[in-house]
Amino acid sequence: MIKVDGLTKAFTSEKGLFDLHFEVNKGEVFGYIGPNGAGKSTTIRHLMGFMKPDSGHSSIHGLDCWKNSAQIQKLAGYLPGEIVFLEGMTGLSFLTLIQQMRKQKETKRRDELIERFQLDVKTPIRKMSKGMKQKVGIIAAFMHEPEVLILDEPTSGLDPLMQRVFIDLILEEKMKNKTILMSSHSFHEIERTCDSAGIIKDGRLVAYEDMHSLRTVQRRVFEVKVRTDADIEKMVQSSLLTEVIGERTVHITVQGNDQEFIQLLSQCEVQHLDTRPQDLEDIFMHYYDRREVAK
Numbered sequence: 001m002i003k004v005d006g007l008t009k010a011f012t013s014e015k016g017l018f019d020l021h022f023e024v025n026k027g028e029v030f031g032y033i034g035p036n037g038a039g040k041s042t043t044i045r046h047l048m049g050f051m052k053p054d055s056g057h058s059s060i061h062g063l064d065c066w067k068n069s070a071q072i073q074k075l076a077g078y079l080p081g082e083i084v085f086l087e088g089m090t091g092l093s094f095l096t097l098i099q100q101m102r103k104q105k106e107t108k109r110r111d112e113l114i115e116r117f118q119l120d121v122k123t124p125i126r127k128m129s130k131g132m133k134q135k136v137g138i139i140a141a142f143m144h145e146p147e148v149l150i151l152d153e154p155t156s157g158l159d160p161l162m163q164r165v166f167i168d169l170i171l172e173e174k175m176k177n178k179t180i181l182m183s184s185h186s187f188h189e190i191e192r193t194c195d196s197a198g199i200i201k202d203g204r205l206v207a208y209e210d211m212h213s214l215r216t217v218q219r220r221v222f223e224v225k226v227r228t229d230a231d232i233e234k235m236v237q238s239s240l241l242t243e244v245i246g247e248r249t250v251h252i253t254v255q256g257n258d259q260e261f262i263q264l265l266s267q268c269e270v271q272h273l274d275t276r277p278q279d280l281e282d283i284f285m286h287y288y289d290r291r292e293v294a295k
């Protein structure tokens, strides 16, 4: 449904997008994550046909995003990272204008969303808080029930209750077989809603996770506190995946090698042991360090 094929847009030799490839199938929710300035919004602008790639292409529903930008913009529900509103409008007059531009007469879904997000649409947009403006943008993106949704940091500015309302909305759209790409800085949001997640760094896709296999494979992270530095050394030297996180405390990721882990523990003087399932943050967090040289 959404296809990005060798997409390249070089602003400088290091900034932009470089030979980007990924696909999102119909009915899937794809989470697009990465550090500030990685290239998420630039990818999204290409998908919406606002930018011409230097090489490669992207398509939605088989339509080239650049060559068929008018059709793409009609087809997809889009939430920009920064919404620009016209002066002197209320939330309702803005939403009505968007509906008129789309020749959409039906207001039932719009009103349902207004109700759900508890938005006071009579407030002039210039007097709205960041979160209120974000709600207006979300409603505008969803109210015509598009088959494809392209969302740039949709929950930015929303309070925790509204973030939950948004997650429920995504899960509901997923049940209706909608295809969704959303960029986010929230691992929790991605874990709750997405079928797959990709991480972009310095304009390149550096990791990809299928959320279903992530859930079924269930790696576990153990936090182990030992008594001596020698114990720490033993752990680090073992073939297990370890990360020293504090004084004589180490995180060990275990996946199918439980026996090896137990043997290692039996050789050390363990003072404290704790565990939790590995989450997306554990897998992707190190990609966020901007000091790390891109591989």
Ligand SMILES: Nc1ncnc2c1ncn2[C@@H]1O[C@H](COP(=O)(O)OP(=O)(O)OP(=O)(O)O)[C@@H](O)[C@H]1O
Residues within 6 Å of the ligand: 011, 015, 016, 034, 035, 036, 037, 038, 039, 040, 041, 042, 043, 081
């Ligand atoms: N029109 C442009 N001209 C030149 N450089 C640009 C342009 N648009 C974006 N960039 C640069 O490209 C890089 C990627 O920017 P982009 O906005 O896509 O990042 P992002 O992943 O969305 O970041 P954030 O999480 O901060 O929103 C940044 O270094 C940015 O400064």
